[in-house]
Amino acid sequence: MATYSTNEFRGGLKVMLDGDPCVIVENEFVKPGKGQAFSRVKLRNLMTNRVWERTFKSGETLEAADVLDLDMEYVYSDGEFWHFMKTDGSYEQFAADERAVGDAAKWLKEQDVYSVTLYNGSPLNVTPPAFVDLEVVDTDPGVKGDTAQGGSKPATLSTGAVVNVPLFIEIGEVVRVDTRKNEYVSRVRNG
């Protein structure tokens, strides 16, 4: 397995630390004029999502983590696992458990494409696109003509996610949502 030296550390690099795959968030080179060089590194543990801060002596190495981000199509859920399929024409499928899917579950729409992080060949994490278009399946009746006024109401989307939408949105309309902030962005023309 490849290793990375401190001078190769940069944001996004996936490495093993204390037996867990981590992604480097930030690397700061620290060196007093007359002293030793160190790297002060922030890493996010991909298993727990917790952020660690560690200092390394310059020249130290970390093993690369066998972690791969792939675009995959969401196929279906069997109640226990969420099944994804590679988009490279191989039809190869991967089953992600609840821990891997996490909060992404509420944005999963069949046949849409998501970023799946594989660790040692199994799904570790599922990331939805920043913006998804989903149909409103339940909300209070719309207020006619009220397209400019403030105010909002909760709406349940086809995937089960609940977001606040403007009062004029009706059941059956498609809305664009920012998945990172869980926020309504705009109305998408039907069809």
Add this chain to the structure above:
Amino acid sequence: MSWKPGATPAMLRARAQLLRALRDFFDARGVLEVQTPVLGRHTVTEPAIESLPVTIDGLQAWLQTSPEYFMKRLLAAGSGSIYQIGPVFRAAEQGRRHNPEFTLLEWYRVGFDLEALMVEVADLVQEVMESPRPHVAEYRELMQAHAGVDPWRDDPAQLAERASAVSGIPREQLNRGEALDLLMSGCVEPALADQGPVIVQHYPPDQCALAAVSEVGGVAVARRFELYLDGIEIGNAYEELLDATEQCRRFEADNARRREAGQPIPEPDGRLLEALEAGLPQCSGMAIGVDRLLMHRTGAASLDEVMAFSLERL
């Protein structure tokens, strides 16, 4: 990667103004501007500083990490007080506050002891940086207050234990020097961040390659101080070592440490030793990172913003 410089036109003007203000400061004090080679046959032996090697027609040469050796040869030849502003190079130093090539202001004051130089540094901070005069802090007291160690009393194992707790590096991997560096950058520097200009003085002798040593409060201390602006290291000053034999001994001690660590072994600079034997006048010298001064003056977050072209734009 874009072809564009890191520094904006306004930043280029701020740099030119700073350089002019520094030159005005020294010219008004009768300190002579000099230029010495950036490329030298010899380089420093300090284990913590790596030089970039260059080969000229099969001859081993080095990009200078500071103009110190050449400037000391000028001093020994009777130049009087001198200053220089120019590029220096240090291998494998890159980050928000490090770039392998940077601009160093270095000056030597003949007849000045460290206290006299400290007054001049305070003048420079006040006049050029338009900041309040630095307050002077003791290295030992800062370490005791913020890192919970006494570098003169605690043994290397105790220092390593504390540095390990702060950094997460296993203590058996830390020697005394590394432990002190980690505690300084991890505990003391953050505590200086909201204190404006601070001069830290009275370092342990093993933390300084070229400084004279004296006794203060019953312990040996190096004749050295550092200038910090808002917790960022800006420059280092020494009351210079005059003794050629002691200098030679330190070169050899440095190279013994380098050999142990598997680092390159630069041959000691025989011409510097000859100059010291001929007689270096009693003097004190300071080196200041000009790019970091500019960062401080403009509130820039990284060297890339204050340099025309940092390493990543070359």
